Amino acid sequence: MTESNYTGLLLIGDPHLEGRQPGFRKDDYPNVILDKLDWSLKYARTNSLLPIILGDLFDKPRDNPTWMIGRLFEMMTGEILGIYGNHDVHYQPELTEHDSLSLLVKAGCLMMLSADQLWTGIINERPVVIGGSSYRQAIPKRFDPASCFAKTDGTPFTIWLTHHDILIPGYDEGQIKPVEIEGIDLIVNGHIHRRLETIQKGTTAWHTPGNISRRSRSDATKTHVPSVMRIDVEKESSEISYIEIPHASFDDVFHDAVIETAEKVGSSAFVAGLSELQSRRTSSGAGLKEFLKKNVDQFEPKVIEEIWKLAEEVTNE
Ligand SMILES: [Mn+2]
Numbered sequence: 466m467t468e469s470n471y472t473g474l475l476l477i478g479d480p481h482l483e484g485r486q487p488g489f490r491k492d493d494y495p496n497v498i499l500d501k502l503d504w505s506l507k508y509a510r511t512n513s514l515l516p517i518i519l520g521d522l523f524d525k526p527r528d529n530p531t532w533m534i535g536r537l538f539e540m541m542t543g544e545i546l547g548i549y550g551n552h553d554v555h556y557q558p559e560l561t562e563h564d565s566l567s568l569l570v571k572a573g574c575l576m577m578l579s580a581d582q583l584w585t586g587i588i589n590e591r592p593v594v595i596g597g598s599s600y601r602q603a604i605p606k607r608f609d610p611a612s613c614f615a616k617t618d619g620t621p622f623t624i625w626l627t628h629h630d631i632l633i634p635g636y637d638e639g640q641i642k643p644v645e646i647e648g649i650d651l652i653v654n655g656h657i658h659r660r661l662e663t664i665q666k667g668t669t670a671w672h673t674p675g676n677i678s679r680r681s682r683s684d685a686t687k688t689h690v691p692s693v694m695r696i697d698v699e700k701e702s703s704e705i706s707y708i709e710i711p712h713a714s715f716d717d718v719f720h721d722a723v724i725e726t727a728e729k730v731g732s733s734a735f736v737a738g739l740s741e742l743q744s745r746r747t748s749s750g751a752g753l754k755e756f757l758k759k760n761v762d763q764f765e766p767k768v769i770e771e772i773w774k775l776a777e778e779v780t781n782e
Contacts, residue, residue, distance in 0.1 A: 466585065466586065466587050466592065466614060466615065466618055467587065468587045468588075468590065469515075469586040469587055469588055470513060471513050471514060471515045471586070471588050471698075472512070472513045472514065472588065472589060472697060472698065473512075473513075473514050473515070473588065473589075473695060473696050473697040473698045473703075474514055474515050474516075474517055474595070474624065474695070474696040474698070475505065475508065475509040475512075475514040475515065475516050475517065475693055475694070475695055475696075475708075476517050476519060476626075476653050476674055476693060476694040476695075476696070477502065477505045477506075477516060477517065477518050477519065477677055477693050478519045478655050478658075478674045478675055478676040478677055478693070478694070479519060479520060479521040479550065479552075479655050479656065479658060479676035479677070479678070480498055480501070480502050480518070480521065480522050480523075480676070480677055480678055481498065481521050481522075481523070481524040481552065481676065481678050481680055482495070482498055482499060482502070482522060482523050482524060482529070482533060482537075483495065483498075483523065483524035483525055483529070484529060484530040484533055487524065487680050487681075487751075488680065488681055488682060488751040489681075489682045489719045489720040489751055489752060490679075490718055490719060490720075491717075491718070491719065491720050492713060492717065492718050495530070495533065497713075498677075498678045499533065499536055499537075499540075501677050501678060501691065501710050501712070502540065502677070503540050504710055504711060505677060505693050505710060506540055506541065506545070508693070508708065510543065512695075514695060515544060515546065515584075515588075516544075516545045516546070517545070517546045517547060517595070517626065517653075518545065518546070518547035518548075518575065519547070519548065519550075519626055519628065519653060519654070519655030519656075519674070520547070520548045520549055520550025520551075520552075520553065520599065520600060520626075520628035520655040520656065521549075521550035521551070521552040521553060521628070521655060521656070521676070522547065522549075522550075522553060522566055522569075522575075523552060523553055523564075523565050523566060524552050524680075525552070525565075526552065526553055526554050526555040526563075526564040526565060526566070527555055527563060527564060527565060528565075529565040534565060534568060534569075537569060537574065538569075538572060538574060541569060541574035541575060542574075544576070545574065545575050545576070546575070546576050546578055546584055546595060546597075546626075547575050547576070547577060547578065547597075547626075548577065548578055548579075548597040548598065548599040548600075548626045548627075548628055548655070549564075549566055549577065549599045549600060549628070550599070550600050550628040550655055550656060551600045551601075551628065551656070553565075553566045553600070554566075554600065558600055558601035558602075560577070560599070577597075577599070578595060578596055578597035578626060579596070579597060579598070579599065579602065580596060580598070580602070580603075580605060582596075583595065583596045583613065584596075585613045585614070587618065588698040589698050589699055589700055590619065590700045591619060591620075591621075591622050591698055591699070591700050591701075592610075592613070592614040592618040592619055592620075592621040592622065593621065593622050593623075593624070593698060594610045594613050594614075594621055594622070594623050594624075595623075595624045595625075595626070596608070596623070596624075596625050596626070597625060597626035597627070598625070598626070598627050598628070598629070599628060600628045600629075600656075604625070604627055604629065604641070604646070604652070605625070605646065605649070606646065607646060607647040607648055608623060608625070608646065608647070608648035608649050609648055610622075610623045610648050619700070622650055622698060622703060623648055623649045623650050623651070624649075624650065624651045624652075624653060624696070625646070625649045625651070625652050625653070626652075626653055626654075626655070627652055627653070627654045627655070627656075628654065628655045628656045629641055629654060629656060630656065631643060631652075631654050631656075631657070631671065631673070633657065633661045633662070633664060633671065633673050634661065634662065634664075635659070635661045635662070635685075636657050636661060636673070643664045643666050643669075643671040644666050644667075644669070645666045645667025645668060645669045646669045647668075649669050650668065650669065650670065650703075651669070651670050651672060651696075651703075652669060652670070652671045652672065653672045653674065653694065654671065654672065654673050655676070657673050657675065658675055658676045658679075658680060658681075658685075658686065658689070659673075659675040659676075659685050659686065659688070659689040660673060660674055660675035660689060660690075660692070660707070661673040661675070672694065672705070674692070674693070674694040674707070675689050675692070676689075676691070677691045677692070677693060677710055678691065679691065679712075679715070679718060679719075682719045682720075686715075687715055690709055690712075691709070691710045691712045692707040692708055692709050692710060693707070693708050693710060694706075694707055694708075695707070695708050720752065735760055735763070738756055738760060739753075739756070753776055754776065757772060757773070757776055761773070
């Protein structure tokens with residue numbers, strides 16, 4: 466096997482591209498996140514790193530704006546690896562021709578990794594193998610990287626991408642316990658939107674880099690700094706660092722927390738709450754729905770029904 470032109474890898478967590486504003490974001494989210502992905506890909510090229518996307522490139526699997534997919538065709542040039550996440554697919558766990566991500570795969574912009582589709586190459590004289598388990602695909606119990614290389618190539622370095630609910634301190638929804646996986650040095654998991662500590666199990670290190678975009682306004686997101694994970698591969702070792710992506714401050718990105726409940730019970734407080742919401746409106750209607758859930762019970766069932774109908778209409782969901 467011949468030496469590649471790379472000096473390492475750049476792992477890009479869950480971009481969640483979409484054409485609408487999510488939740489409480491008040492900036493131009495569709496373009497801001499595209500620009501973050503673009504910045505990451507350019508950083509990778511400039512530093513001779515192989516870019517890798519950890520799943521959830523899209524937030525919605527289908528009906529993504531054509532202008533956005535067009536921009537991706539322009540941006541995603543050269544070799545880019547990835548797996549798909551739960552947001553890239555629609556109900557069924559497989560990626561189908563109806564999902565936007567499949568366009569990028571067919572156009573050759575992105576190579577999907579799996580247990581059968583591995584990337585192999587020599588980086589700084591070290592044989593490197595990268596595999597992946599997309600959403601709901603099994604994580605291997607063991608792996609034999611030696612079969613990918615000639616004995617004279619040296620000791621392989623194996624990285625495995627996942628998009629799973631992994632049980633890491635700080636992420637309570639985890640189902641899969643990190644364990645040592647023979648033949649895999651690094652597991653890098655997407656799916657979890659904030660960076661968590663690395664868990665070392667025997668020879669396998671489980672990494673949770675977190676995503677490049679801040680989707681929700683929760684406290685956990687407040688402390689998350691949008692970053693990409695850089696792995697510099699050396700002949701005998703590897704070095705991991707996090708590269709901060711240029712981003713606006715939390716307060717410039719998110720609307721203030723919406724008033725919790727209308728203070729005085731009664732329709733006038735309700736209307737006052739609604740007008741306050743209007744001043745910081747979000748295009749997905751996130752604040753509106755939370756406000757209604759907390760405040761709508763004071764009305765007659767018929768009125769409640771009408772209010773929800775109107776809410777659905779204006780938020781178009
Ligand atoms: Mn995600």
